[in-house]
Amino acid sequence: MIGYYAHHVGSGHLHRAAAVAAHLGPRMTVLSSAESPVAIDQVLLSRDDEPPIHGDVTAAQSLHWVPLRNNGLRERTSQIVRWAEQQRCSVLVSDVSVEVLLLARLLSIPPVAVALRGKRMDRAHTLGYDVAATIIAPWPRVTHGRWPQRWLDKTVWVGPVSRFDGRARARGRCGLAGRCVVLMLGRGGDSMTEAVLREAAAVPDTHWHLLGTCADREPVRSAGRIGAAPESAGIVERLGWLADPWPMLCRADVVVAAPGDAAIADVAAAGRPLIAVPQHRPFGEQEAQAAALVRHRLCLSVPTWPDRQSWPRLLDRAQSLGGTGWSAYYDGRGSARMAAAMLEVAEGGRGGHAGASAVHDLDPSAPAVRGAQAGASAVPGGRQVAPSPRLPVG
Numbered sequence: 001m002i003g004y005y006a007h008h009v010g011s012g013h014l015h016r017a018a019a020v021a022a023h024l025g026p027r028m029t030v031l032s033s034a035e036s037p038v039a040i041d042q043v044l045l046s047r048d049d050e051p052p053i054h055g056d057v058t059a060a061q062s063l064h065w066v067p068l069r070n071n072g073l074r075e076r077t078s079q080i081v082r083w084a085e086q087q088r089c090s091v092l093v094s095d096v097s098v099e100v101l102l103l104a105r106l107l108s109i110p111p112v113a114v115a116l117r118g119k120r121m122d123r124a125h126t127l128g129y130d131v132a133a134t135i136i137a138p139w140p141r142v143t144h145g146r147w148p149q150r151w152l153d154k155t156v157w158v159g160p161v162s163r164f165d166g167r168a169r170a171r172g173r174c175g176l177a178g179r180c181v182v183l184m185l186g187r188g189g190d191s192m193t194e195a196v197l198r199e200a201a202a203v204p205d206t207h208w209h210l211l212g213t214c215a216d217r218e219p220v221r222s223a224g225r226i227g228a229a230p231e232s233a234g235i236v237e238r239l240g241w242l243a244d245p246w247p248m249l250c251r252a253d254v255v256v257a258a259p260g261d262a263a264i265a266d267v268a269a270a271g272r273p274l275i276a277v278p279q280h281r282p283f284g285e286q287e288a289q290a291a292a293l294v295r296h297r298l299c300l301s302v303p304t305w306p307d308r309q310s311w312p313r314l315l316d317r318a319q320s321l322g323g324t325g326w327s328a329y330y331d332g333r334g335s336a337r338m339a340a341a342m343l344e345v346a347e348g349g350r351g352g353h354a355g356a357s358a359v360h361d362l363d364p365s366a367p368a369v370r371g372a373q374a375g376a377s378a379v380p381g382g383r384q385v386a387p388s389p390r391l392p393v394g
Contacts, residue, residue, distance in 0.1 A: 008034035012262030023339035048073040098128035118283035158337035162265035170250035185212025268330035274299035
């Protein structure tokens with residue numbers, strides 16, 4: 001049995017877990033404090049972040065979250081241990097928690113780390129990535145930054161993993177007149193406010209669909225003009241958290257989003273022009289993500305929300321850049337490659353014991369780890385991976 005720990009902050013970790021579970025079925029169980037929005041086999045873990053919180057939660061910067069005398073932390077750890085013993089867990093994937101990687105290793109279970117972009121050379125990340133049997137990077141190899149060779153040697157680049165992997169794009173255009181912009185906010189926290197939204201609403205001949213919630217307003221499903229915007233300005237449709245934003249994404253002229261892994265994968269799947277607005281995350285994750293995408297001419301990025309004077313030119317530039325470049329970054333098979341990489345470890349391959357690969361159980365056109373397959377390419381240290389989407393360099 002494969003265990004997949006999904007962090008409860010934001011929705012991207014669970015979306016990725018669900019996409020992979022679609023390939024693995026009963027061979028995988030998700031362990032998370034957040035309940036999955038789709039039907040998957042899940043163990044709902046106790047929360048470890050509810051007050052009171054005591055002590056140095058980082059243990060002198062050795063780890064990321066280990067509060068003392070915390071009943072929730074004790075219970076969730078016990079839940080993972082009990083499940084792993086009862087189900088004879090063969091690999092434990094951490095998306096993401098250094099502490100779960102260490103727990104897996106202490107239980108003699110091969111740990112698999114799901115990487116995030118950003119500066120990950122702190123003591124805790126170094127320890128977690130060092131003990132991992134395999135590191136899965138959900139982006140193409142060519143967009144990867146600098147890492148120690150020992151990590152590169154055990155990394156599998158599977159490409160972006162979207163909840164919409166394999167889904168046909170919705171056709172047609174938005175039914176409203178003017179330019180259609182989708183503002184996609186994340187559940188991990190953002191700086192979008194009503195004041196920022198009023199600036200967007202003042203842009204002429206443009207209408208906006210807000211997916212998510214402003215930081216200073218509860219979600220409201222409505223459509224109408226905001227504030228004292230001129231009559232030529234567009235409308236803002238507040239859609240809140242949609243269970244299925246796929247048709248909306250596919251029909252957008254431009255998408256504006258915080259560049260988390262899930263958002264980027266979903267926009268790439270839809271093939272739409274993107275303006276990335278990085279939000280504050282630990283270790284500079286979203287700034288690093290945006291920088292990598294801009295470097296390969298996949299999107300535009302701005303450090304803060306634009307005002308009404310800046311939006312028109314920015315939207316024009318995004319439409320000029322277009323969304324066709326995403327086809328070199330995303331091919332819709334990231335979840336299948338990730339599932340195959342996890343099976344490889346579970347059955348004694350990469351990072352574990354010598355043993356046969358289980359890639360044949362999945363789509364043979366999307367292997368992650370079978371170096372002998374046609375088209376496989378070498379990575380430093382002699383490891384072989386099947387090619388993930390490739391981008392032109394330079």
